[in-house]
Amino acid sequence: MRIKTPLETRRLILKQPSLEDFDRYFGMSKDSAVMRYIGDGSIFHWTREAALERFKTQIGTQAQSDVGPLAVYARDPHRYLGWCAVTSSRFLEATELGYRYCRDAWGYGYATEAAAALLSEIHRVTGSAPILACVHPRNGSSIRVLQKLGFIFDHARRSNAAGCHLSVYRIDWRRFGNSRPGV
Numbered sequence: 001m002r003i004k005t006p007l008e009t010r011r012l013i014l015k016q017p018s019l020e021d022f023d024r025y026f027g028m029s030k031d032s033a034v035m036r037y038i039g040d041g042s043i044f045h046w047t048r049e050a051a052l053e054r055f056k057t058q059i060g061t062q063a064q065s066d067v068g069p070l071a072v073y074a075r076d077p078h079r080y081l082g083w084c085a086v087t088s089s090r091f092l093e094a095t096e097l098g099y100r101y102c103r104d105a106w107g108y109g110y111a112t113e114a115a116a117a118l119l120s121e122i123h124r125v126t127g128s129a130p131i132l133a134c135v136h137p138r139n140g141s142s143i144r145v146l147q148k149l150g151f152i153f154d155h156a157r158r159s160n161a162a163g164c165h166l167s168v169y170r171i172d173w174r175r176f177g178n179s180r181p182g183v
Contacts, residue, residue, distance in 0.1 A: 003125055005070060007117045014084060014114055016062060017071035022055050024080040028102045037136035038100070039161040072101070072114045081105040084114040086122050086131060092157070092168065097133040099145075111145045119149065119176060128173045134159075137167050150175030 006015035028034050029044040044051060062068035069083035082101030089096035099111050133151055135142045151169035159166045
């Protein structure tokens, strides 16, 4: 799937990640509050050097395939906030919306605004393709983001990594069309 980047909203720019993003990306991945509801809740255990090599590889692969997380930046000042992606999920065996943000970007509506922009572009390219999102049932903030975007609860799926059943939501494109925050 080819989407046109950069995607721009009133406050954000979504585009391919760059090496300049690494320090904030690595800090986000080492923040226990950010990682609390992801997988088993542990932070990256990679060394800085190993994480940098993996990040470089991801950027190189993504540049050739146009698939993967888009870096999300605040327009003013131009600062890396996190990432947002619609990718193929092995866990869900479906297309999945995912996102992660630096803690200092929480509470400003950036996750909703960035995801709305990305979903709008996905909808333009694919029409009403099914998209799922997986969230820890105690992650109320992410659940609210999904609900604002028009996602509805679909089912629960056991995650061995998380040690519990995760809530799986699916987009209801009719609801999405009525609420596109910040786009």
